[in-house]
Amino acid sequence: MEESEWIDESTVSPHVKEAKYAVRGELVLRAMEIEKKLLANPEAFPFDKVVYCNIGNPHQLGQKPLTFPRQVLALLACPELIKNERLGFLCDVVERAQKYLDKIPGGIGAYSNSQGLEIVRHEVAAFLEQRDGYPSHIDNIFLTNGASAAVVLMVSLMLKDKHDALMIPIPQYPLYSASIALQGGTVAGYYLDESSGWSCSSNALQDAYNESVRNGARPRGIVVMNPGNPTGQVFSVEELEAILRFANKNRLVVFADEVYQTNIYSSSFVSFRKVLLDIQTCKRELLDQQLITLHSVSKGFTGECGLRGGFMELIGFDESVKLQVYKLLSIMLCSNLVGQVAVGLMVNPPRQGSPSYQLYEKERSSLISSLKRRAEKIVSHLNELDGVRCSKVSGALYTFPSITLPEKAVKKAESIGIAPDAFYCMELLNNCGIVCVPGSGFGQVDGTFHFRTTILPAEEDLDSVLEAISTFHKNFMSIYR
Amino acid sequence: MEESEWIDESTVSPHVKEAKYAVRGELVLRAMEIEKKLLANPEAFPFDKVVYCNIGNPHQLGQKPLTFPRQVLALLACPELIKNERLGFLCDVVERAQKYLDKIPGGIGAYSNSQGLEIVRHEVAAFLEQRDGYPSHIDNIFLTNGASAAVVLMVSLMLKDKHDALMIPIPQYPLYSASIALQGGTVAGYYLDESSGWSCSSNALQDAYNESVRNGARPRGIVVMNPGNPTGQVFSVEELEAILRFANKNRLVVFADEVYQTNIYSSSFVSFRKVLLDIQTCKRELLDQQLITLHSVSKGFTGECGLRGGFMELIGFDESVKLQVYKLLSIMLCSNLVGQVAVGLMVNPPRQGSPSYQLYEKERSSLISSLKRRAEKIVSHLNELDGVRCSKVSGALYTFPSITLPEKAVKKAESIGIAPDAFYCMELLNNCGIVCVPGSGFGQVDGTFHFRTTILPAEEDLDSVLEAISTFHKNFMSIYR
Numbered sequence: 001m002e003e004s005e006w007i008d009e010s011t012v013s014p015h016v017k018e019a020k021y022a023v024r025g026e027l028v029l030r031a032m033e034i035e036k037k038l039l040a041n042p043e044a045f046p047f048d049k050v051v052y053c054n055i056g057n058p059h060q061l062g063q064k065p066l067t068f069p070r071q072v073l074a075l076l077a078c079p080e081l082i083k084n085e086r087l088g089f090l091c092d093v094v095e096r097a098q099k100y101l102d103k104i105p106g107g108i109g110a111y112s113n114s115q116g117l118e119i120v121r122h123e124v125a126a127f128l129e130q131r132d133g134y135p136s137h138i139d140n141i142f143l144t145n146g147a148s149a150a151v152v153l154m155v156s157l158m159l160k161d162k163h164d165a166l167m168i169p170i171p172q173y174p175l176y177s178a179s180i181a182l183q184g185g186t187v188a189g190y191y192l193d194e195s196s197g198w199s200c201s202s203n204a205l206q207d208a209y210n211e212s213v214r215n216g217a218r219p220r221g222i223v224v225m226n227p228g229n230p231t232g233q234v235f236s237v238e239e240l241e242a243i244l245r246f247a248n249k250n251r252l253v254v255f256a257d258e259v260y261q262t263n264i265y266s267s268s269f270v271s272f273r274k275v276l277l278d279i280q281t282c283k284r285e286l287l288d289q290q291l292i293t294l295h296s297v298s299k300g301f302t303g304e305c306g307l308r309g310g311f312m313e314l315i316g317f318d319e320s321v322k323l324q325v326y327k328l329l330s331i332m333l334c335s336n337l338v339g340q341v342a343v344g345l346m347v348n349p350p351r352q353g354s355p356s357y358q359l360y361e362k363e364r365s366s367l368i369s370s371l372k373r374r375a376e377k378i379v380s381h382l383n384e385l386d387g388v389r390c391s392k393v394s395g396a397l398y399t400f401p402s403i404t405l406p407e408k409a410v411k412k413a414e415s416i417g418i419a420p421d422a423f424y425c426m427e428l429l430n431n432c433g434i435v436c437v438p439g440s441g442f443g444q445v446d447g448t449f450h451f452r453t454t455i456l457p458a459e460e461d462l463d464s465v466l467e468a469i470s471t472f473h474k475n476f477m478s479i480y481r
Numbered sequence: 482m483e484e485s486e487w488i489d490e491s492t493v494s495p496h497v498k499e500a501k502y503a504v505r506g507e508l509v510l511r512a513m514e515i516e517k518k519l520l521a522n523p524e525a526f527p528f529d530k531v532v533y534c535n536i537g538n539p540h541q542l543g544q545k546p547l548t549f550p551r552q553v554l555a556l557l558a559c560p561e562l563i564k565n566e567r568l569g570f571l572c573d574v575v576e577r578a579q580k581y582l583d584k585i586p587g588g589i590g591a592y593s594n595s596q597g598l599e600i601v602r603h604e605v606a607a608f609l610e611q612r613d614g615y616p617s618h619i620d621n622i623f624l625t626n627g628a629s630a631a632v633v634l635m636v637s638l639m640l641k642d643k644h645d646a647l648m649i650p651i652p653q654y655p656l657y658s659a660s661i662a663l664q665g666g667t668v669a670g671y672y673l674d675e676s677s678g679w680s681c682s683s684n685a686l687q688d689a690y691n692e693s694v695r696n697g698a699r700p701r702g703i704v705v706m707n708p709g710n711p712t713g714q715v716f717s718v719e720e721l722e723a724i725l726r727f728a729n730k731n732r733l734v735v736f737a738d739e740v741y742q743t744n745i746y747s748s749s750f751v752s753f754r755k756v757l758l759d760i761q762t763c764k765r766e767l768l769d770q771q772l773i774t775l776h777s778v779s780k781g782f783t784g785e786c787g788l789r790g791g792f793m794e795l796i797g798f799d800e801s802v803k804l805q806v807y808k809l810l811s812i813m814l815c816s817n818l819v820g821q822v823a824v825g826l827m828v829n830p831p832r833q834g835s836p837s838y839q840l841y842e843k844e845r846s847s848l849i850s851s852l853k854r855r856a857e858k859i860v861s862h863l864n865e866l867d868g869v870r871c872s873k874v875s876g877a878l879y880t881f882p883s884i885t886l887p888e889k890a891v892k893k894a895e896s897i898g899i900a901p902d903a904f905y906c907m908e909l910l911n912n913c914g915i916v917c918v919p920g921s922g923f924g925q926v927d928g929t930f931h932f933r934t935t936i937l938p939a940e941e942d943l944d945s946v947l948e949a950i951s952t953f954h955k956n957f958m959s960i961y962r
Contacts, residue, residue, distance in 0.1 A: 004699055004700065004701060004731055004732040004733065005732060006732055006734070006769070006771055006797075007638070007639055007701070007734055007771060007798065007802055008798075008799055008801060008802060009799075009801035009802065009805075012638050012639070012802060012805050013637065013638055013639070013640065013641045013664075014641065015637075015641075016637060016638050016805055016808075016809060017805065019808065019809070019812065020808075021808055021811050021812045025808075025811075032594070055592065055814075057587065057591050057592045058587075058590075058591075059587035059588060059590040059591035060586050060587035060591040060592065061587075062587075065588070065590045070558050070559045071559050073558040073559070074555040074556075074558040074559035074562060075555075077551050077554040077555040077558050077819075078551045078552055078554070078555035081555060081568075084568070084569070086565075086567040086568075087562075087565070087567075087568070088565070105541050106538065106539075106540035106541035106542070106543075106787070107540060107546070107787070108787045108788065109539075109540040109546045109784060109785045109786060109787045109788060110538050110539075110540035110541040110786055110787045111536065111538045111541065111779075111786040111787055112787065113513070145626055145789070145813070145816075145817060146813065146814065148812070148813040148814060149813055152812070152813065156494065156496075156497060156663070157488070157493050157494055157497050158488055158493070158494070159494065160494045160495065160496075175812060175813075178812045179812070182637070182812075183494075218485055219485065220485060220488070250485055251485040251486060251487055252485065253487070253488055288487070290487055290488060298592075303590060304590045305590060305591055305592040305814070306587070306588070306589045306590045306591050306592055306593065306815070306817065306818035306819075307589065307590060307817060307818065307819065308626070308814075308815075308816070308817035308818075316487075317488065317489075318489055318490075320489060320490035321488055321489060321490065321493060324490075324493050324497055324498065327497075327500065327501075327502055327506075328497060328500070330502050330506075331500065331502045331629070331633070331656060331659045331660070331663075332626070332627065332629040332630055332633065332656075333536075333627065333629060333786070333789075334787070334789075335626075335789070336626060336787065336788060336789035336817040336819065336820055337787035337788065337789075338558075338787075338788065338817065338819045339817055
């Protein structure tokens with residue numbers, strides 16, 4: 001046996017090396033470097049700050065947290081405050097905090113059940129029932145450190161080796177391809193159709209499935225992002241039903257990634273869960289189907305990314321699989337309790353008639369209208385740029401415009417060994433301090449180029465961000481045309 | 482290609498199935514079931530509550546959180562409170578909260594740098610320098626959801642397949658064997674010597690190494706728990722140096738799991754980091770060595786398990802490996818921000834002379850003395866039981882007594898298909914409502930039996946818990962002798 005070696009680039013696990021995550025990749029590392037240089041020398045760059053449009057991180061760009069959930073969390077952090085009458089919190093805030101404290105043995109400083117706090121799982125079950133009209137059971141609900149942790153966990157459970165594939169949309173959110181790579185599994189990408197607003201056709205699904213099988217990798221599941229990230233489409237009931245029937249025919253577990261379900265700016269959101277249960281109940285079809293429903297406090301109008309709270313509901317899985325999921329969660333003991341409680345506060349907000357309702361509702365609706373305005377403004381602005389085409393943003397927090405890059409720019413990128421759209425984004429960063437993510441990080445039709453930007457810059461900053469992008473784009477095109 | 486199948490026990494990943502985590506295994510599921518039955522019918526069992534001694538979860542058993550860190554966290558959850566002068570918080574609480582808010586863009590609701598907040602990493606670096614006398618650098622520090630997440634991550638990076646092994650102590654904390662199983666790697670267990678208070682001999686290390694190599698699995702690293710879990714020993718500088726030299730000779734990355742470093746009841750704690758840096762600096766030896774230092778807010782006197790805060794420092798790893806670590810963390814974006822800040826508050830407590838110092842110090846010292854009293858009481862009590870032998874608890878939160886089980890009990894256990902010590906623990910649970918973990922969950926010399934109990938029951942409950950164990954043990958022995 002050869003001698004042991006230290007851990008270096010040549011000896012780390014190939015699965016780890018294979019995994020990529022462009023949203024926080026090279027561009028972000030460069031952005032952080034620039035930020036440091038700007039601190040030391042504010043004149044070092046032709047801009048005075050770095051604007052992170054690479055990631056759906058609303059609070060970082062100035063979005064304020066909602067009052068009600070944060071007040072409850074403050075009381076859980078410091079329960080002695082509950083008795084402080086000079087605090088000025090409304091009574092439903094105090095009542096909710098007291099209810100959690102009564103039901104959480106040891107408070108937020110104790111490990112919970114590895115599956116998550118029972119009281120929060122009850123709140124999630126009630127939310128799912130109210131949303132879809134079908135009951136849910138706390139035994140099927142698992143609380144996780146954001147939805148990402150649930151995805152990584154379920155992928156690790158499902159994929160054994162390169163002969164197991166997971167179907168993911170192209171473009172996709174790269175958490176999925178990274179999770180697949182970490183298991184040594186295979187990506188089976190199905191293309192969304194940009195020309196029809198990133199719709200999903202049955203042909204595209206079947207093509208991707210067949211190709212994966214031809215290559216020796218059997219798809220075990222299919223990821224559906226609705227609303228789409230980075231693509232912003234919201235699927236209709238008919239589209240969801242078509243996907244579901246395709247999945248069912250091929251026994252594919254559906255990952256319904258619905259973390260943007262309250263970020264809806266036109267059309268309306270229907271959950272995969274409702275579509276499935278409608279078929280099983282109203283249409284009385286005996287449709288065996290495994291469904292993983294995902295949701296998170298990071299997006300929506302809460303935007304509580306840093307709290308790392310999320311949940312999944314498992315439908316159609318037997319006890320033995322749920323026990324495996326429980327065991328995997330138990331190895332790291334439990335997800336963080338503040339994130340768990342934040343899930344409860346998201347799915348069970350103040351109700352009409354309760355003292356905190358009015359403020360909560362005002363905060364919620366003003367945020368959603370602002371996001372809608374920003375989405376529309378960004379899309380129309382980008383569509384005015386030469387060679388840029390941007391689909392409507394019906395939901396989620398991103399636009400994903402295509403850019404027609406001049407031959408000379410493509411050559412330049414190749415000469416320095418990076419993807420052409422990564423070159424475009426790097427130039428945008430170096431010239432304007434704006435961080436976007438190249439389309440190559442999400443996947444795209446060969447020969448096309450895109451970038452993703454969030455719609456999150458604050459309204460008062462948005463004009464200057466868009467102006468900077470325009471100026472940069474015109475310059476870039478004039479140099480490389 | 483065969484047809485796809487739904488996910489069930491026969492199709493889940495074999496690595497997942499292989500992983501075991503007894504600390505929250507079958508016994509805990511049974512305990513939760515009993516708790517539910519007790520709620521419905523308080524007469525259903527010969528005890529009125531379930532006492533969880535299976536896990537180091539101090540707050541669950543009544544330990545109060547420290548005042549200073551929780552007040553700061555409340556202000557971060559609800560920054561509007563900072564301006565509330567009627568709150569009654571001391572000025573250093575408010576100052577610390579303001580300092581975090583100034584340095585955390587977007588507050589605790591925003592994703593941080595995937596490596597963790599810079600301000601907290603600076604606090605960790607200062608702590609390590611003060612503790613060991615050698616500087617640390619924030620680029621080497623990574624904040625994680627508890628130390629467990631750091632372990633799982635580093636194991637996934639280091640082990641490729643069954644030909645890669647990780648040396649772990651026997652008995653071990655089962656996070657390690659589970660993490661190895663999830664990667665399809667191999668466990669190379671080295672035995673601690675119970676007869677000398679769970680010491681670690683060079684022979685035992687060499688034997689384990691040789692055996693693993695003989696079996697075709699090359700050890701890549703070695704886990705050292707100090708203070709030991711479940712064994713409670715604290716290694717001397719000489720023992721640590723011997724382990725280090727063994728690791729170095731065989732190019733083994735050292736996992737220094739030191740999450741119990743402030744749970745010291747006799748002898749004193751010296752970090753692996755200090756031992757290594759002393760050799761490299763004072764002894765001027767050119768010792769190349771890779772070291773992973775682990776710490777957590779879950780243990781010590783903070784006991785903040787539910788916040789999921791921890792850190793690791795990497796020593797001797799090159800940039801390319803640190804970039805891989807960063808990438809793995811970035812896939813799940815970042816660890817939870819409350820846990821990150823809790824790490825900062827743990828390593829940077831109120832200093833002498835600051836307003837919160839006195840209360841903090843009082844809370845700290847009374848907790849540590851109480852744990853010391855409980856450790857001594859439990860050990861001496863258990864040693865009085867027939868067939869039970871319990872080593873001194875010098876550190877950490879557990880005792881791991883050996884029990885000589887009568888032949889008849891062993892046969893009975895075999896007849897129902899469980900390990901003899903699991904049978905003992907199950908009977909203890911069913912008769913007294915006390916949850917311990919069988920030695921078979923940690924590993925032990927073949928033919929010996931143990932169980933692990935925490936030293937955490939509150940002092941006012943401890944007598945009754947010990948009394949219940951005694952009565953049960955006597956009964957058990959009289960039935961099965």
